[in-house]
Amino acid sequence: MTTKKIKPYQGPAGGWGALASTTRFVFGSKKPAANIRNLLRANQVKGFDCPGCAWGDEQGKHFSFCENGAKAISWEATGKQVTPGFFRQHPVSQLQHQSDYFLEYQGRIEQPMYLNRETDRYEPISWDDAFALIARHLNTLEHPDQLELYTSGRASNEAAYLYQLFGRSFGTNNFPDCSNLCHEASGVALGQAIGVGKGTVTLHDFDQADAIFVFGQNPGTNHPRMLHSLRNAARNGTAIVTFNNLKERGLERFADPQSPIEMLTPKDSRISSHYFCPRLGGDMAAIRGMAKLLLEWDAEALARGEAGLLDRDFIERHTSGLDDYLAEVAATPWEQIVEQSGLSREQITQAARVHAGAKRVIVTWAMGITQHKHSVATIRELVNLQLLRGQLGKPGAGLCPVRGHSNVQGNRTVGINEKPDTAFLARMEQHFNHPMPRRPGHNAVAAIQAMLDGESKVFIALGGNIAAAAPDTHVTARALANCTLTVQISTKLNRSHLMAGKEALILPCLGRTEEDVQASGPQFITVEDSFSMVHASQGVGKPKSPHQRSETAIIAGMARATLGSQPVDWQALADDYDRIREHIAATIPGFEQVNERLQQPGGFYLGNSAARHEWQTDNGKASFGADPLPARLIPEAITTRAQGMLSTLQTLRSHDQYNTTIYGMDDRYRGVYGQRMVIFMHPDEIKRRELQEGDWVELVSVWQDDVERKVGGFKVVAYDIPPGDVAAYYPETNPLVPLHSVGDGSDTPTSKSIPVLIRKQEAPRII
Structure with missing residues (x-):
């Protein structure tokens, strides 16, 4: 280390x-x-x-x-394995004190394991006995909605489709999903505004844009291949305007490791032509300011007898709600825009001039936008900006939410949705000749609360690590422990295995890189990327253990044990994934003739109705949103409870991390090595609090209840971040996020806007 x-x-x-x-x-x-x-x-x-x-x-x-x-x-692909011998040496109560890095570093789970509460250890169990245990618990539930079926974005389309078919055939729409914790606001806002909860651009559009506006993301760590697209665009003369709370090296300069010229010379590529650091939660105000300027300049141009900036033909033919939006913009004072955004009017003007001067504009965003209380309204404001100038449905222009996990978008496409629409359920009922539940199910936050209250009894996780990913860590742990059974379908040991129910199983699955051979021969699975491209994926490595099974085979085993042969022959689907895809083709629009279309290199494009100017909204048009700016970024009810100087904390990843998986202790681009317990603060903020760089502090979040949420042992690090805002890594800071501090309309935890008190501590003891 x-x-x-x-x-x-x-x-x-x-x-x-x-x-x-x-x-x-x-x-x-x-x-x-x-x-x-x-x-x-x-x-x-x-x-x-x-x-x-x-x-x-x-x-x-x-x-x-x-x-x-x-x-x-x-x-x-590590050669290390977590065997029964490992669990004999390490009781669960001991493993609970180990770091997340230690847990996953132990390697791949070798075989199915059952938690023996008397010995406090996981012990081997056969697959048949594991499936029988699951079936016994499920078939003795008082109601199907006492089952929670969690999904990670790593799952394939085939596994996700089979999973939702299993759950709905059992009788529940409880599909809490990792997307509930990150990009739910994108789906909600885009669904309201343009009728489809996905981005409208393709990868090729980045080569044709005149300007790309990047909001709330750090591609250098979270999706580094995006830097290739941004670098190529910048070299072609595209203006890249970044709004991000922290200065991140990947959005400033990039040297392509696969370019001999950039590796053998001091040459690198400038990424952002303009870089602005708004206050946490201030992006909506900045966007509102840009729209306000565009409208002013448009009116001035028309008064001079010149062509205006707005695309009036597009607005007239394709949109509704403009008058209400114009009234809201006019009513928003510049004083509020500047104060809330943390940017000057001059800075906002610079950004607006780039948008005004570009014929083709892409707006792209990630979790820096989606994890706030007013995230849905912020994304609606991004859509408003694009609608004003007709920047949808033409080459080089559109909307691009950048998803996290590799198939989180595909999972939602094939049915992982706690609020499925009636058309989808009708297709499922007709195709499978089996009733489908109509009651709305639980999202992630609702599922945790239901388990905590004892309303939900069984929790099954198709991948992921909800104990580390969810907010209010101690509350989430109690919720899992309150279940009669928890089942984790996993590749590696993680925190969720240790926050187990009264009975618990770990079921080891194959990874994406490994060969998947079933009765009909080698199989491939499919995934959908952020650009609605669906393509095949086929592993090449030998499985680490003969006991490991594919996610699809595990789901089929649970379903067969629980439901018998209703409404399908589950084993036949596990034997040949082409059969699963035939069911997908019959019930999911866009997947017609999927097995044939997957033969073409690179897969196929699902299409996007909004990109075709087909608006699947109630009135058949794209909709302007007329949301006011938040009255305050931190509600007065919280500031009055604080009894101290508040900062706003955002949780983020280090460079040696992907989601909750921690590969190492370095965060190279931010200059942090060998450690994770740090808090990034502006030098002026450090002085204002009478601290010094290197001091140790504890963080206490402030919420509208009397629960104490605090974490300690953080080292102060000076960084280029707006004064009043601070940042630290998750999952270490997830205990500070109250379970019910969620986004309006999305229920996404507000992990980018946590009011905290910062208190100096003594240096931690080294044992």
Whole structure:
């Protein structure tokens, strides 16, 4: 492990640092030959889809992976295994005190395990006995809605479709999903505004844009392949305007590790032409300011007898609600815009001039936008900006939410939705000749509350690590422990295995990189990226253990044990995934003739109705939103309870991390090495609090209840972030996020806007 130090990073993102890190990780896994073979097949035709982010694949590239993708692939392909012997040595109560890094570093789960409460240890169990235990619990529930079926975005389309068919055939729409914790606001806002909860652009549009506006994201760590698209766009003269709370190196400069010129010379690529750091939660005000200026300039141009800036033909033919929106913009004072955004009017003017001068504009965003109380309204404001100038449905223009996990969008497409529409349920009923439940189900926050209240009894997780991913960590742990049965379908040991129900199972599954051979022969699965491209993924490595099964086979085993042969022959579907895809084709629009279309290299495009100017809204038009700016970013009810100087905390990932998986202790681009317990603060904020860099502090969140939520042992690190805002890594800070501090209309935890008190501590004791 690297020595603990803080050393500001001076180089570009990518470059030799990324190459060196990738090399260390690949060769340090003790299976370098297998890892190199895997990397050469990542994101390739007849290869497997990277288990990391959902950015689209660039066809024709021999090396189509990034540093963090290489880490994810090597992490999954480790030769280390968690055997029954490991669990004999380590009781659960002891493992609960280990770090998340330690848990996952132990390797792949070798065989099914059952938690023996008397010995406090996981012990081996056969697959048949595991399935029988699940069936016994499910078939003795008082009501189907006492079952919660959680899904990770890593699951394939085939596994996700089979999972939702299992749940709905059992009688529930309880499908809490990882998307509830991150991008739910995107789906809600886009559904309201344009009738489809997905982005409207393709990867090719980035080559044709005149301007790209990047909001609330850090591609250098979270989706590094995006930097290739931004770098190429910048080199082609595209203006890239970034709004992000922290200064992130990947949005400033990038050196392509696969470019000999950039690796062998000091040359690198400037990414952002303009970089603005708004206050946490201030993006909506900044966007409102841009719209206000565009409307003023449009009126001035018309008064001069010139063409205006607005696309009036587009607005007239394709939109509704403009008058209400114009009234709301006019009523928003500049004083509120400047104060709330944390940006000057001059800075907002610079951004608006870029938008006004571009014929083709893409707006892209991620979790820096979606994890606030007013996230849905903020995304509606982004859509408003694009609607004003007709920046939808033409080459090089549109809306682009950047999803996290590799198939989180595909899961939703094939039915992982706690609020399915009636048309989908009707198709399912007709095709399977089986009734489907109509009651709305639980999202992630509602599921945790239902388990906490004893209303839900059984929790099954198809991947993921909800104990580390969910808010209010201690509350989530109590909710899981309150279940009669928890089942975790996993590749590696994680925190959720230790926050178990009264009975608990760990069921080991194959990874994306591994061969999946069923009765009909080798199988492939499919995924959908952020650009609605569906393509095949087929693993190449040998499974680590004969006891590991595919997610699809595990779901079919649970369903067969619970439901028998109703409403399908579950084993036949597990034997041949083509049969699952035939059911998908019959019930999910856009997947017609899916098995034939998957034969084409790169897969196929599902299409996007809004990109075709077909608006699946109530009135058949795209809708302007007329939301006022929040009265206050931190409600007065909270500030009056604080009894101290509040800061606003955002949780974020380090560079050696993907979601809750921690690969190491370094955050290279932010200059943090060998440690994770740090808090990033502006130098002026450090002085204002009478602290010094290197001091130790504890964080106490303030919420509208009397529950004490605090974490301690954080080292103060100076960073380029607006005064009053601070940042620290999750899952270490997830205990500070109240379960019911959620976004309006989305129920997404507000992990980017947590009011906290910061208190100085003594340096932690080293034992």
